[in-house]
Amino acid sequence: MLRYSAALASPHRNNVLSEVLAGKRRWTIADCHDDERLFQATVVRPLRELKYEGIIWALSETEVHVADRSQITAVEILGKIARPAGP
Numbered sequence: 378m379l380r381y382s383a384a385l386a387s388p389h390r391n392n393v394l395s396e397v398l399a400g401k402r403r404w405t406i407a408d409c410h411d412d413e414r415l416f417q418a419t420v421v422r423p424l425r426e427l428k429y430e431g432i433i434w435a436l437s438e439t440e441v442h443v444a445d446r447s448q449i450t451a452v453e454i455l456g457k458i459a460r461p462a463g464p
Contacts, residue, residue, distance in 0.1 A: 393423040
């Protein structure tokens with residue numbers, strides 16, 4: 378089985394992981410001052426990486442469609458969270 382390379386992980390992955398392990402399960406775009414790119418880079422992508430790694434069981438993404446565009450406005454962790462294996 379291939380293991381996900383930590384070298385490929387986003388720089389925000391560890392920040393989000395520490396929030397997850399502290400009990401946070403929901404993020405909104407308001408947490409990033411309504412900046413869509415910042416929200417994608419600092420929250421959505423790292424959470425997707427954690428899901429890919431098997432640390433998060435499932436994600437629920439709330440998407441809004443405005444003027445022929447879609448935008449993720451919230452992300453919530455569903456189900457169990459596995460503690461990552463230590464080095």
